[in-house]
Amino acid sequence: xxxxxxxxxxxxxxxxxxxxxxxxxxxxxxxxxxxxxxxxxxxxxxxxxxxxxxxxxxxxxxxxxxxxxxxxxxxxxxxxxxxxxxxxxxxxxxxxxxxxxxxxxxxxxxxxxxxxxxxxxxxxxxxxxxxxxxxxxxxxxxxxxxxxxxxxxxxxxxxxxxxxxxxxxxxxxxxxxxxxxxxxxxxxxxxxxxxxxxxxxxxxxxxxxxxxxxxxxxxxxxxxxxxxxxxxxxxxxxxxxxxxxxxxxxxxxxxxxxxxxxxxxxxxxxxxxxxxxxxxxxxxxxxxxxxxxxxxxxxxxxxxxxxxxxxxxxxxxxxxxxxxxxxxxxxx
Amino acid sequence: xxxxxxxxxxxxxxxxxxxxxxxxxxxxxxxxxxxxxxxxxxxxxxxxxxxxxxxxxxxxxxxxxxxxxxxxxxxxxxxxxxxxxxxxxxxxxxxxxxxxxxxxxxxxxxxxxxxxxxxxxxxxxxxxxxxxxxxxxxxxxxxxxxxxxxxxxxxxxxxxxxxxxxxxxxxxxxxxxxxxxxxxxxxxxxxxxxxxxxxxxxxxxxxxxxxxxxxxxxxxxxxxxxxxxxxxxxxxxxxxxxxxxxxxxxxxxxxxxxxxxxxxxxxxxxxxxxxxxxxxxxxxxxxxxxxxxxxxxxxxxxxxxxxxxxxxxxxxxxxxxxxxxxxxxxxx
Numbered sequence: 041x042x043x044x045x046x047x048x049x050x051x052x053x054x055x056x057x058x059x060x061x062x063x064x065x066x067x068x069x070x071x072x073x074x075x076x077x078x079x080x081x082x083x084x085x086x087x088x089x090x091x092x093x094x095x096x097x098x099x100x101x102x103x104x105x106x107x108x109x110x111x112x113x114x115x116x117x118x119x120x121x122x123x124x125x126x127x128x129x130x131x132x133x134x135x136x137x138x139x140x141x142x143x144x145x146x147x148x149x150x151x152x153x154x155x156x157x158x159x160x161x162x163x164x165x166x167x168x169x170x171x172x173x174x175x176x177x178x179x180x181x182x183x184x185x186x187x188x189x190x191x192x193x194x195x196x197x198x199x200x201x202x203x204x205x206x207x208x209x210x211x212x213x214x215x216x217x218x219x220x221x222x223x224x225x226x227x228x229x230x231x232x233x234x235x236x237x238x239x240x241x242x243x244x245x246x247x248x249x250x251x252x253x254x255x256x257x258x259x260x261x262x263x264x265x266x267x268x269x270x271x272x273x274x275x276x277x278x279x280x281x282x283x284x285x286x287x288x289x290x291x292x293x294x295x296x297x298x299x300x301x302x303x304x305x306x307x308x309x310x311x312x313x314x315x316x317x318x319x320x321x322x323x324x325x326x327x328x329x330x331x332x333x334x335x336x337x338x339x340x341x342x343x344x345x346x347x348x349x350x351x352x353x354x355x356x357x358x359x360x361x362x363x364x365x366x367x368x369x370x371x372x
Numbered sequence: 373x374x375x376x377x378x379x380x381x382x383x384x385x386x387x388x389x390x391x392x393x394x395x396x397x398x399x400x401x402x403x404x405x406x407x408x409x410x411x412x413x414x415x416x417x418x419x420x421x422x423x424x425x426x427x428x429x430x431x432x433x434x435x436x437x438x439x440x441x442x443x444x445x446x447x448x449x450x451x452x453x454x455x456x457x458x459x460x461x462x463x464x465x466x467x468x469x470x471x472x473x474x475x476x477x478x479x480x481x482x483x484x485x486x487x488x489x490x491x492x493x494x495x496x497x498x499x500x501x502x503x504x505x506x507x508x509x510x511x512x513x514x515x516x517x518x519x520x521x522x523x524x525x526x527x528x529x530x531x532x533x534x535x536x537x538x539x540x541x542x543x544x545x546x547x548x549x550x551x552x553x554x555x556x557x558x559x560x561x562x563x564x565x566x567x568x569x570x571x572x573x574x575x576x577x578x579x580x581x582x583x584x585x586x587x588x589x590x591x592x593x594x595x596x597x598x599x600x601x602x603x604x605x606x607x608x609x610x611x612x613x614x615x616x617x618x619x620x621x622x623x624x625x626x627x628x629x630x631x632x633x634x635x636x637x638x639x640x641x642x643x644x645x646x647x648x649x650x651x652x653x654x655x656x657x658x659x660x661x662x663x664x665x666x667x668x669x670x671x672x673x674x675x676x677x678x679x680x681x682x683x684x685x686x687x688x689x690x691x692x693x694x695x696x697x698x699x700x701x702x703x704x
Contacts, residue, residue, distance in 0.1 A: 091638065099608070099638055263633050276431070277650075282637040295634070299627040301595050304645035305614040306423065306431055311643045313636035318609075 041068040043140040046352050048103045052093055055290040055360065060093065061109070061353035069142045076148070077119040078131070078141050080349070083370040084112035084162040085356040086196075087261075090289040099315045108136035109352070112162050114151070115141075125150060132161050139349050139372060156334055163367035164200055164341040165330055167316055172200035173326040174319040175281040176208075179312045180257040184209030187251050189270050192261030193231065194221035196367035197283060200330075201259045202231050203339045210257070213250050215266060217362040224365060229340060243269035254278075263287045268298055274309055282313040290360060342366030373400040375472040378684050380435045384425055387622040387692060392425065393441070393685040401474045408480070409451040410463070410473050412681070415702040416444035416494040417688040419527075419593075422621040431647045440468035441684070444494050446483065447473075457482060464493050471681050471704060488666055495699035496532055496673040497662055499648055504532035505658040506651040507613040508540075511644045512589040516541030519583050521602050524593030525563065526553035528699035529615060532662075533591045534563050535671045542589070545582050547598060549694040556697060561672060575601035586610075595619045600630055606641055614645040622692060674698030 042065050049062040071077050089111060092103045103109055113135040117125050122145035125131065131148040135141060151161050163169060175197075176182060188205040192198045193214025202212045202225065214231040216222050222234035233250045240246045247255065247269055254275035260267055263285030271280070288295050304311060319326070333339040344364040346355040349372045359368055374397050381394040403409050421443060424435045435441055445467040449457050454477035457463065463480040467473060483493050495501060507529075508514060520537040524530045525546025534544045534557065546563040548554050554566035565582045572578045579587065579601055586607035592599055595617030603612070620627050636643060651658070665671040676696040678687040681704045691700055 097638075099640065260633070263631070267633065282633050285634050285637055288631065288634055295631040296628055297631045299595070299620065299629045300632055301592070301599065301614050301643075301645070302617050302620055302627070304643060305617055306429075307645060308431065308647055308650055309645050311633075311636060313633070313639060313641050315640055318640055 041140065042066070043068050043138050044349060045108045045139075046137040046349075047106055047108050048093060050105065051095060052290075054292045056090065056093060056357060058353050058357070063350060066138075068140050071119060071121050071142050073121050074145050075142050076117045076122050076125050076131075076145060078115035078135070078143055079118050080113050080115045080135070080139055080141075080372045081130070082114040082159045082162055083137065083349070083352055083372065084166075085352065085359060085368045085370060086111065086167075087284050087286045087289065087359050089356060090286075090360070099317075108138060110134055110136050112167060114158050114161060115143075130158055132166065137349075137352055155331060159343060159345070159367075159369055159371075160334070160341060162369060163196055163343060164334060164339060165327065168196040168367055169200050169330045170319070170323060170326045171283060171316040172197045172204060173330060174316060174322065175283050175314060176201050176204050176257075176259060177326075178319060178322075179281040179310075179314060180259065180279040182208040182210050182257055185211070186256035187211045187213065187253055187275075188257040188259065189213045189215065189247065189251065189255045190259045190261070191215045191263075191266050191270065192284060192286060193225055193234070194365050195261055196364070198259070198261055199225070199229055199342060199366050200339060203229055204333075205257070206230050207333065207338055213247070215262070215270075221365055224342075228342070237266055244272045247273045257281075259283060261286060264295065264297070271300060271303055274303065274307055276307045276309075278307065278309045280309060280311040282311060286360065344368050346370045348372070373472065374398070375400050375470050376681055377440045377471075378469040378681075379438050379440050380425060382437065383427060384622075386624045388422065388425060388689060390685050390689070395682060400472050403451060403453050403474050405453050406477050407474050408449045408454050408457050408463075408477060410447040410467070410475055411450050412445050412447045412467070412471055412473075412704045413462070414446040414491045414494055415469060415681070415684055415704065416498075417684065417691060417700045417702060418443065418499075419616050419618045419621065419691055421688060422618075422692070431649075440470060442466055442468050444499060445469075446490050446493060462490055464498070469681075469684055487663060491675060491677070491699075491701055491703075492666070492673060494701060495528055495675060496666055496671060497659065500528045500699055501532050501662045502651070502655060502658045503615060503648040504529045504536060505662060506648060506654065507615050507646060508533050508536050508589075508591060509658075510651060510654075511613040511642075511646060512591065512611040514540040514542050514589055517543070518588035519543045519545065519585055519607075520589040520591065521545045521547065521579065521583065521587050522591045522593070523547045523595075523598050523602065524616060524618060525557055525566070526697050527593055528696070530591070530593055531557070531561055531674060531698050532671060535561055535665075537589070538562050539665065539670055545579070547594070547602075553697055556674075560674070569598055576604045579605045589613075591615060593618060596627065596629070603632060603635055606635065606639055608639045608641075610639065610641045612641060612643040614643065618692065676700050678702045680704070
């Protein structure tokens with residue numbers, strides 16, 4: 041049996057291009073005891089994947105050259121030599137970008153398809169939602185009446201953070217990169233105010249105008265000059281969760297900016313970088329809250345779905361151009 | 373009755389000079405019920421005072437032009453109309469730089485002179501010691517075997533932080549600005565390793581060499597390029613306490629440097645600015661530990677004492693030239 045796969049052909053210098061990927065056809069291995077044959081349905085593309093394309097130390101190891109890209113995948117069991125999984129089951133795993141693959145039952149989680157659309161397990165009910173939940177609740181510790189600013193607010197994580205912050209009684213300001221996105225954040229997702237950073241000349245002033253009492257919580261997916269503008273308005277005892285720095289991922293030099301420490305010092309600000317796996321022991325609790333909120337309609341979710349396995353590299357590159365509203369997914 | 377006082381004559385642009393201060397002779401007010409007449413013994417000079425010379429929002433309000441500088445003072449009661457304090461008592465207060473002054477009993481704390489030299493209440497048993505204690509214990513949460521780097525290690529706070537870290541079983545590396553200071557940190561205060569930043573060409577490499585397992589805790593009194601070098605060696609899940617930024621206090625422009633967020637993000641690092649009063653409710657507990665450690669000889673303290681009330685401005689300026697080992701104090 042043959043399958044398509046997408047491998048890392050070369051490491052990007054600066055912004056990645058389609059040339060950094062290669063589509064191949066290879067043999068599928070023989071299935072052994074404890075394993076299943078899978079066919080991918082939904083493939084997650086995420087900003088953190090850019091970091092794994094570099095050959096540098098980070099919280100996840102780099103992708104290897106000539107080896108398939110890996111990520112979150114929802115797949116269907118076509119054949120099983122596992123006692124735990126049967127043909128037709130829908131599973132979630134960190135899997136290679138292959139149309140078909142053999143995987144061990146140990147690396148797969150069976151999905152309850154009655155709770156929500158299965159793609160949600162890559163998003164609001166998966167790593168994305170848990171990232172939003174723990175970054176906001178455990179690091180930022182929102183209190184009712186506080187002002188929360190979110191950069192990359194129309195991204196998969198941002199849109200969930202904003203809705204959880206509203207549930208906690210906060211005032212929520214979202215920063216995004218198009219009028220379509222900012223409009224959607226207000227009308228569909230209940231954000232109080234929004235800023236289109238692409239059409240705003242003085243971001244520092246724009247944030248000051250929308251946050252007359254200052255910024256108590258900054259959930260940062262973006263970094264760079266947007267963050268400079270938010271931090272210039274930061275309050276005493278504020279909390280900043282560093283979830284992503286998408287504005288800087290394609291930098292070829294070490295980015296330079298105003299030094300943060302004097303501001304963080306004089307205003308007693310906390311800044312915490314994190315990755316969702318830091319909160320692994322609390323995943324069940326986070327999932328429980330997210331599932332309830334989704335079920336009760338308190339959290340809405342949104343996806344940008346590209347069709348066709350071959351579109352995976354293009355969809356990933358699209359993240360860095362802000363082509364997604366909410367979670368970016370490829371449907372095989 | 374007349375007294376000398378030192379007022380802020382003008383706000384400094386960049387590094388302060390003696391011209392920014394003015395020595396005056398003024399009348400002492402009449403003593404009223406609930407008040408005492410004080411004569412200053414020891415006057416604290418501290419890096420944070422530089423911030424109060426600017427007209428900018430910070431954790432403490434700016435000094436007023438033509439008004440006395442204020443700071444921690446140990447004084448003797450010369451005359452009392454208070455039921456709580458009697459002539460001869462030794463007190464601590466946030467007081468103006470005056471040789472003699474009238475003060476309300478409400479703003480004074482009587483000192484137990486049997487515990488340690490009275491000047492220690494401006495240092496290891498005062499704000500300095502509490503700053504070291506809470507910055508290290510509550511923010512950095514040291515674990516036995518971890519590597520702790522301290523900038524400004526020979527300063528009043530740094531020298532206490534290092535000794536508390538040693539009590540917690542950590543490996544302690546101190547950064548200071550002279551061979552005399554680094555030698556003293558090792559031989560007198562039990563630091564494991566030290567770096568003289570003034571004679572070290574490649575700080576990043578020097579820290580890497582002394583911290584083969586990376587930096588778990590960075591207690592930062594200094595900021596600027598020294599911090600860049602330490603943070604380049606920071607570990608996953610490290611904690612950075614921002615206690616001071618003395619390298620930047622005299623900057624006239626917003627200091628620029630490498631952006632920190634990518635490093636803090638990919639290594640799940642916490643950075644927390646603080647001021648000791650954030651931990652006000654826990655002062656009694658911190659004081660108890662510090663007093664025990666001083667009594668048991670587990671923490672040694674060191675002071676640089678300048679003689680003469682008129683020397684206060686010179687002593688303050690000396691802090692920015694690194695003229696002090698340990699706590700800088702002026703004895704009237």
